[in-house]
Amino acid sequence: MEMIGHGGKEIIERVLAKDAALKRVEELKAAKVKTLDVRLQLATEILDIAYGFFSPLEGFMTKADVESVINNMTLADGKTVWSIPIVYDISSADLEKSGIKQYDEVLLTYTGNPFAIFDITDIFTLDTKEVAMKVYGTTEDKHPGVKRTYQYQDKFLGGKITLLNPPKINEPFTKFWLTPKQMRERFKEKGWEMIINHQTRNVPHTGHEWLMKGAYLGAYGSMMVDKPRGGILVNAMIGSKRPGDYIDEAIILCQEAQGKHGYFRDDIFLTTCTLWDMRYAGPKEAIFHACLRTNLGCTHHMFGRDHAGVGTYYDPYDAHRIFERLPKGSLNITPIFNLDWWFCPVCDEVTYMGLCGHKDKKASFSGTLIRSIIQDGVKPPRRIFRPEVFDMIMECAEKYGFGDAFVTEDYLKNRQPVFTIGPLK
Amino acid sequence: MAEETYPINIWINEERLEKLQAAGLASMTKEVLAGLKVIAVPNTADQRDKILKIFPVAKYDAATTRSIENMPRQIKDKIFDLIVKNKSLNVMDEFIKSVEK
């Protein structure tokens, strides 16, 4: 099966089989190589690199890559589109203490267990203010992506990653985490020629549902309807959370509920997740999402209003316009741009900004409004919010959210991790 | 532009609607979003500031809904009960006094 990912290259998979991994760990230990224990943020991106979510990246970026990404929106090769730096940071003190030098092979551990090999080819510094300005368009640390950038330690390590120890994905995420290769196999089984990606970090209301339905109808075009030749991939971003976000478990299970309860036919709908800490980089993140979903095997990607934005940092349609600036053929996925869907009391239906002529009567689906209703424990009308999705939110709040469907300090402290790395044996 | 009322939105489920109907207050609700009912409890700027101080989780959403959001459900229940008791939306002073103690 064809496994060509972003940049026109074969999907990267840098994962050692168990026997080889056991042998390598013994060798590394015998050679007394240096070790570094990584935090969750880095462990997440190591998995993304190793399984090809970030293809054609084979490791953490070198300085040449980061500079090209922030200045030209390409990797250091000058042609592969890339918009967000993927970096491994370390403090000068820790670097000195470890004794790590350029061209060292380092054993990375996570929660104390062997995790990956890091072939360090570059040790460098970055001007984080410059990175912030060029990626996020602002240097304000109120912006969560900028804040993350400023929190990086002062040194960076670049080089290839090889995974030694596959993750155990914990419930309820187990069946939703598919590697890019596994996703492509799933699409093939389903007979899909067209795969539309819906990016989400939300529990769905019918505005989202109609966004997907509209994209499906629009993109299906003149393909034969004898059997479903296309489907919708809901790919939820599961990663670092802020208080007030929906809890991860509710996001993934409520998305799935739309298919389970027939709002989408089972054979045209699939829910999966990608481990990614949202950067809220608006247009730059939209480009990143396009690259990522190309790797998953998607043919189309939906971009709504204020895609991956935060606050008022981006114009609602910046994330659409940025695609016009890309050289033709540099992305292997077709963007589908959406305006808003709203409820119109005159049309008496959920309708599209580009169709309904009762703009002054519209009732918008603002996330804040829906959240306000859910926080009151009030079940909205089914035209606005599917009752099965509402019931699932309430179930998740009890089961996973310590009584709350939204992230609390309690949840951040006590939730079960999405993945764990066990002993290698 | 009309003067801002910094409302707290109390969403109406069947249980709340029954209480309102029993008190003859069903007309207090207004319909938003496909028939969903809400009571918008008005606040002055001063009341808003007091509420935000007493309930640090609450916030005033100036960007989209122009209302005070994130109020705990149990607290909204108390405000709702005051409305039914007083048969009036003008309850925030009494409410603030009761929680300031």
Ligand SMILES: [Zn+2]
């Ligand atoms: Zn209309």
